[in-house]
Amino acid sequence: MKFRINSIVAIFLVVIVVGGCTKTESTSNDRQTDFYKPWEELGVLYHDIMMAGIFPDSKTFADCTPVKDPADLLSDYMQQKDDPGFDLETFTKAGFKLPYQPEAVEVDVSVPMIEHLNEHWDNLTRESDDGSDYSTLIPLPNKYVVPGGRFREVYYWDSYFTMIGLGVSGRIDLMESMLDNFAYEINTIGFIPNGNRTYYLGRSQPPFFAAMVNLYAQYTSPEQAAEKYLNAIQKEYDFWMEGSGSLTDTNPAHRRVVKIGDHVFNRYYDDIHLPRPESYKEDYELAEELSEGEKDELYLNLRAAAESGWDFSARWFADLDDFSTIRTTEIAPVDLNSLIYNMELVLAKLYDANGNQAQSKTYQQLAQERRAAFNEVFWNSKEKVFMDVLWADGAHTGHITAASFYPMYFHVAMEDKGQxxxxxxxxxxxxxxxxxxxxxxxxxxxxxxxxxxxxxxxxxxxxxxxxxxxxxxxxxxxxxxxxxxxxxxxxxxxxxxxxxxxxxxxxxxxxxxxxxxxxxxxxxxxxxxxxxxx
Incomplete structure (x- = not known):
């Protein structure tokens, strides 16, 4: 049987034109209008501060909060910037509050590593957020674990691997708290962003939410997991599969779905064709010598690579030595498509636990079809390895990477091919x-x-x-x-x-x-x- 998806709930699209760039966004983004986006509200001031390199990296300023209304700051800047003796760094540090930076934790290395890790979770935990009118931080209702170091927010795919450790440490409370936050994001934003920052609202990350819920079910029960999170997994699946039922030979790609032969697979994407606000200077300089059309494509592919979690790798480059040849959206990745297969299996399991046998059978069938198609399309018989595919012609990229282990982790690889x-x-x-x-x-x-x-x-x-x-x-x-x-x-x-x-x-x-x-x-x-x- 050919693998097709025809039963996905469609999300209507709107086209928005910003700064001369046409961007396609789902109506889920209508729920994002109240978020503070400094690259829009500060305009040229945001650009000039970023390009001046005042802070160690672009993300630092993206996380700053203005001390007064951004419109007033922009007005002040436009009036003062040409004055003799005007200093942009002084203006910036007076007009913006630096983001919270947690103090370094003293570690006693005489404490064995595993003992230290079991005791360290509270140091990486942030309380629920009240939010601020002029912060890029998206408030979440429950506690969450941040990676550490430079990061002050929760990240999507990181959290699955964090939760493996939380389970071992007996911190099911924190695991559940984080799952509640992700379900909240799905229900209020329409998907799980890369992280809970407004500059991540154009993209997600590798969709591990179903795997997280399946992990939670192992510590609680499938019935409890289904009751709490089944609807959220379904909504996330619909987000990743949006448009799959309307793909044709003449229209073979739409957002995160692509047609390869008679099969539908997934790719990484982003709805915005502009520099990433948290890496503004880096993206802008990389695109400086390109035409406007080439810039749009570069920005889209940089953002899609950020959605992949592999930001960055020559895995995404047409020329391994040339960053500007990044082509993430042209690739159907082996790891992403393994994750979508797992999402279908988890949906089947939780619908069964919820007593909905018809839906369970639907997703069992979809998973079976995807598995057969996956082993046909992603398997490189010459190299004897699963590889990323250039979806336009079905050719393999030729790159052997650690992503090839995903089909084994999620059991999508047929036994002989996996071995x-x-x-x-x-x-x-x-x-x-x-x-x-x-x-x-x-x-x-x-x-x-x-x-x-x-x-x-x-x-x-x-x-x-x-x-x-x-x-x-x-x-x-x-x-x-x-x-x-x-x-x-x-x-x-x-x-x-x-x-x-x-x-x-x-x-x-x-x-x-x-x-x-x-x-x-x-x-x-x-x-x-x-x-x-x-």
Whole structure:
């Protein structure tokens, strides 16, 4: 049977023109009109402050709050900026309040790493938000765990791996609190943004909400999980599949869905064709030499890569050495489509728990069809590995990356294919400190030589699922050894690690390496406990 989606609830579209750029947004964004968006309200002042490089990174100013009405600040700036002796940095620091920066936590490295992690959750927990008229922070009704370091908000896909650790630590209260927040975002915004900041409202992140709810069900019950979160998962599924029933050969792509042959798959996307406000200077400078049309495409693809969580990797580049050739929206990613398959399975499970057998069977059928199509389209028989696909012609990108473990983690890979790719992936990606993300020497943070906790976990458990316990344990042991070594030397759990040279911390990317660190902590706790709940 061909894999098709014809029963998705459509969301009507509106076209908005901003700053000369045409942007397509869903009507879910109508619920975003009350949010403070400084790049719009401050106009040229936002641009000039960002381009002046007053702060260590663009995100710092994006998180600042004005001390008075932004319109008044903009008016003051326009009146004063040409005055002799005007200093933009002085004006900025008088007119804006810096974001809250948590104090560094003293860590006693004589305390074993796992004991420290079990006790550390409260340091990474933020209380519910009251909100502010002029803050980019989106208020959430319940407590949540932030990654740490530079971050002052909750991030979507990070939270699944954080929750694995919360479960091991017995913090089901925090897990439930975070799930309630994500359900709140789905019900009020229409989807889960990248993070709870207004500058993330054009995009989501890898859709792990169903996996989080499935984890919660293992600690509570499928019935309780269905009662609390089934409707939210359904709404998120509709968001990711919006427009799938109307794809044709002449109109093969719409937002996050694409047509490959007779099959419908998913891609990463964003509704906005402008520089990311939290990385404004970096995006603007990258696009400076391009035509207006090329700028629109670049900004869209940068934003889509940010939605992927892999921001950035040469995985998304047409030319591995040229950042400006980023083409994220042209790719149907192997990891995203594994996640959508899992979402269908979880919907089937929870509809069954809720007593709706008809809907359960519908999603079981959709998952079966997706699995068959996935193994046909994403499998590269020459390389014997699952690969990303260029959806326009169905060709594989040719890149072997750690994303290829996702089909094993979520059981979408047929047994023979899952087992066949083990040797290929281990040969390419296993390093002294764990699993490489890619073998590309691009300088991007989601490339060589870095390893990231979520991919270690996905690979470790994915290999176990396909009876490859020896390489699975190699990844686990090397990664945990590196975590412990860095912790004992620095007192820190890092965002990423250099797994090729285990004498160094990770590097590359848009901002300095961070400590904290939510998903690293969660994965370490899960690996140490050999947890079977995930």
């Amino acid at each position: 066949a790719q083990v040797d290929v992936l281990i040969d390419k990606l296993l390093a002294d400190g764990g699993l490489l993300t890619t073998t590309f020497h691009s300088g991007q943070q989601w490339d060589y030589p870095n390893g990231w906790a979520p991919l270690q976990w996905i690979a470790y458990k994915g290999l176990v699922h396909y009876d490859a316990s020896i390489p699975a344990n190699l990844i686990r042991d090397r990664w945990m050894s590196l975590n412990k070594k860095v912790y004992e030397n620095t007192g820190k759990m890092m965002e990423k690690y250099n797994v090729a040279d285990i004498t160094l911390s990770g590097g590359g990317g848009e901002y300095p390496n961070q400590d904290g660190f939510g998903w690293t902590n969660g994965v370490a706790l899960g690996m140490d406990a050999l947890t079977d709940k995930y």
